[in-house]
Amino acid sequence: MKWFWLIRSIAINNTIMLSSIRNKTKGWLAYLIVGLITVPFALFGINEYFTGASNVIVASIDGDEISKEAFLSEFNPQKRRLQQRLSERYDTEFDSILKQSVINDMINKRLLGQFSNDLDYATTNSELQALIQSNNLFQTDGRFSIEGYQKLLRLNGYSTAEYEAIKLKELTQSQIKYNLLDSAFVTSSALKKLQALNEQQREFNYIQIDADSYLDKVKVDAKSVEGFYNNQKESFFDPQKIKIDFIELSLEKIAKNIEVNDDDLFNFYEDEKERFSTEGERKAQHILVETKEQAQTVIELINKGGDFSKLAKEYSIDTGSKDDAGDLGFFTKGVMVPEFEEKVFSMQEGSLSGAVKSEFGYHIIKLNQIKLGSIKSFDSVRSELTKLYTQTLSQKSLYNLTDQLANLAYEVSLDEVSDQMNLAINTTQFFAKNTTDYEQKFVDVAFSDVVLNKGENSEVIELSKDKFVVVRLKEKLAKRQKSFDEVKGEINKHLTTLLAKTFVDKIAKDIATSLINNDDSANKLMDKNKLKWSDSVWAKRDSKTASVAIINKLFALPKPSEGQSVYSAQGLGKRSAVVIQLSTVKAPDYKPNKGLERSLLSFESNEMFAGILKTLRSNAEIKVFADRL
Amino acid sequence: MKNFIEVNRTEDEQVEQIKKWWKENGMQIVAGVGLGLAAIWVWDAYKDYQYSQSIQARTHYLSLVSNPNNTSAFDELKNNYTNSGYVDQSSLVMAKYAVDRKEYHKALDYLQPLFNSENEFIAHSAKLRGAAIYLEMNNYDQALLTLETTANNTFSGLYSHTKGDVYLAQNNIESAKKHYRLALSQLSNDSELKSLIQIKLNDLN
Numbered sequence: 001m002k003w004f005w006l007i008r009s010i011a012i013n014n015t016i017m018l019s020s021i022r023n024k025t026k027g028w029l030a031y032l033i034v035g036l037i038t039v040p041f042a043l044f045g046i047n048e049y050f051t052g053a054s055n056v057i058v059a060s061i062d063g064d065e066i067s068k069e070a071f072l073s074e075f076n077p078q079k080r081r082l083q084q085r086l087s088e089r090y091d092t093e094f095d096s097i098l099k100q101s102v103i104n105d106m107i108n109k110r111l112l113g114q115f116s117n118d119l120d121y122a123t124t125n126s127e128l129q130a131l132i133q134s135n136n137l138f139q140t141d142g143r144f145s146i147e148g149y150q151k152l153l154r155l156n157g158y159s160t161a162e163y164e165a166i167k168l169k170e171l172t173q174s175q176i177k178y179n180l181l182d183s184a185f186v187t188s189s190a191l192k193k194l195q196a197l198n199e200q201q202r203e204f205n206y207i208q209i210d211a212d213s214y215l216d217k218v219k220v221d222a223k224s225v226e227g228f229y230n231n232q233k234e235s236f237f238d239p240q241k242i243k244i245d246f247i248e249l250s251l252e253k254i255a256k257n258i259e260v261n262d263d264d265l266f267n268f269y270e271d272e273k274e275r276f277s278t279e280g281e282r283k284a285q286h287i288l289v290e291t292k293e294q295a296q297t298v299i300e301l302i303n304k305g306g307d308f309s310k311l312a313k314e315y316s317i318d319t320g321s322k323d324d325a326g327d328l329g330f331f332t333k334g335v336m337v338p339e340f341e342e343k344v345f346s347m348q349e350g351s352l353s354g355a356v357k358s359e360f361g362y363h364i365i366k367l368n369q370i371k372l373g374s375i376k377s378f379d380s381v382r383s384e385l386t387k388l389y390t391q392t393l394s395q396k397s398l399y400n401l402t403d404q405l406a407n408l409a410y411e412v413s414l415d416e417v418s419d420q421m422n423l424a425i426n427t428t429q430f431f432a433k434n435t436t437d438y439e440q441k442f443v444d445v446a447f448s449d450v451v452l453n454k455g456e457n458s459e460v461i462e463l464s465k466d467k468f469v470v471v472r473l474k475e476k477l478a479k480r481q482k483s484f485d486e487v488k489g490e491i492n493k494h495l496t497t498l499l500a501k502t503f504v505d506k507i508a509k510d511i512a513t514s515l516i517n518n519d520d521s522a523n524k525l526m527d528k529n530k531l532k533w534s535d536s537v538w539a540k541r542d543s544k545t546a547s548v549a550i551i552n553k554l555f556a557l558p559k560p561s562e563g564q565s566v567y568s569a570q571g572l573g574k575r576s577a578v579v580i581q582l583s584t585v586k587a588p589d590y591k592p593n594k595g596l597e598r599s600l601l602s603f604e605s606n607e608m609f610a611g612i613l614k615t616l617r618s619n620a621e622i623k624v625f626a627d628r629l
Numbered sequence: 630m631k632n633f634i635e636v637n638r639t640e641d642e643q644v645e646q647i648k649k650w651w652k653e654n655g656m657q658i659v660a661g662v663g664l665g666l667a668a669i670w671v672w673d674a675y676k677d678y679q680y681s682q683s684i685q686a687r688t689h690y691l692s693l694v695s696n697p698n699n700t701s702a703f704d705e706l707k708n709n710y711t712n713s714g715y716v717d718q719s720s721l722v723m724a725k726y727a728v729d730r731k732e733y734h735k736a737l738d739y740l741q742p743l744f745n746s747e748n749e750f751i752a753h754s755a756k757l758r759g760a761a762i763y764l765e766m767n768n769y770d771q772a773l774l775t776l777e778t779t780a781n782n783t784f785s786g787l788y789s790h791t792k793g794d795v796y797l798a799q800n801n802i803e804s805a806k807k808h809y810r811l812a813l814s815q816l817s818n819d820s821e822l823k824s825l826i827q828i829k830l831n832d833l834n
Binding site for chain 2: 182194610
């Protein structure tokens, strides 16, 4: 692993800002100015100075403030991720929930940060390395890849230094939890007991009686149906329903009408050339030594025919690559230290460099392979280009048309909008407010005051990134009470099910009672109802030999005494009853179970950690300015 | 400084005045700036020193965690990093190692001093673990005594759970049930321990 490249950039202390001012200014006058400026900084703290008047504060924790900027830099990416995952189901209402959760999370992190600081906790570079290297986002073919790592970070707008500083902080904060877990234990007899409990087995069989089989055996009288209707009258109504006219503007439709000519396409290709080119890459080995003299020695050895790989192993101080023949793999520009890069990219394939000095020492480099950068020809990417170009054009045109639509919809009727923009009016079916047939946003606007009560055109609604609509009410049906005749069937069915359930509960109870009393009415009842025992089986807590509900009831039964069975009648959901016979309980032989131990320890430490956070929060003075979020 | 440059004077006069002003105040300014820079340097150096101390303490701690025989790391922390949070943490680690070797008295020797730690989280962890060790030694009275807490605190769910375990070991089923139920009501809402405690409770039916 090529680690030292990475670590060079980690900022250790919090005086980065000061030193960057120092670096930018030159001459004694500059020193004087810096001196004058730094005195108040040193005394009052640089943070307060910069986050003073111009920044909006969204929360403060014991005086430690969270700026709106910091908040948004957490919130925006999370929102984007959520939007991507939910796409059209994303609702702006989620924003406020997400905001709460993000600010809460940030406050927790600050508290943990402060506390880990108080305890002088710190994280070593090797811990950081281990974390980053084990992240499979940064791995190719199961191995950590420095190129992949840097590329991915660049794509997400981080420099490695920023990313590593963030991770370092997170690791230090997480020590509040994980240090305690390091030393947690389960004593051997406690583990034994827990395991006996967890792996306990119970032998059982059961009779299941389903209410559905008794629906035709019970009779609900007409009076109770009517009584039910009269009592619950307000729950039987047909909600308000509406029909909506709408005009839709979508990228898809616009793209269909766009024709592309060759000249334009070629110009577009020229502009977007970078998209179709690949960067040049180099594959090199290197040996890193501390002094120029050592470098000379190594070069001489190589010139005398010494094996580069073996020499790398023997002399190189780059622990990341020395055992790998000094191999650094393929890399593009911008990855290695500048001096190294400059040399490598000027070398011939197969050649060897002299001693190259960088901040890490002296490198002897062997360039093994050159992959030249390349650009795909216009013809080979034509179809891809056409697609891209059409998309770009239709995107532009969509924005213009959306503007036009918004203006027109504000001024004239929907019919006129349709005429002027040559867009068809569509009409929905009748739908109620709780419908799932249309997008939530669409329904919300359709039932908004402007559309529903005032009958005006709505504003332009963005249903998704590429789809906009304007809606207007076409027709509405008021909420109305349903008549008894309309719903009596429904009520009758509901009451019949309830009655049948009561009936099977009673059968189950009678059978259990008879079994407990050891009389023969159980058999008679079972014959009469054509009921049968299931086969007797052993079950563990997670067995699938019966439904989860039955297994849960089974394991909550008291244990039988030797040679006797326990019988119990239980309701099972809304439609069944069950009689369970529990005949034996046993615990298997003890085998140490690491998994169980780990689970228990993590359960306990999670609870401990929850308590720590709760305590830290209640001890701190936390203010959240929700209106500024 | 208000009348530092006056408009009506000639250039020479102005230069003269600047020189005079510098003569009077120059020393103080140089001294002030010097002092400021020195303060920054000292502060930086102090921060760097502190950070490197923390890193060293962490390194000792990690070497103890990865190797039970590495008691020198524990001594090092205890003697030379008195103010570091890793001292308490490493005592907890030593206690765990003692438990692994079934040296329960020794484990308690590491834990007991932490019962009254200023860091309440260390104190709670140490007490809960101490009680578990007393339970393992069948010393139920001492276990319950260790779990005696006055105030109703955030961690009472964990305390009640262990108390339930102690009563169960004593075969005091009713008290065990009572404390398991109490634990269920005290644990945080989404605690995974709840299903475990429910299993323990069901088994006592």
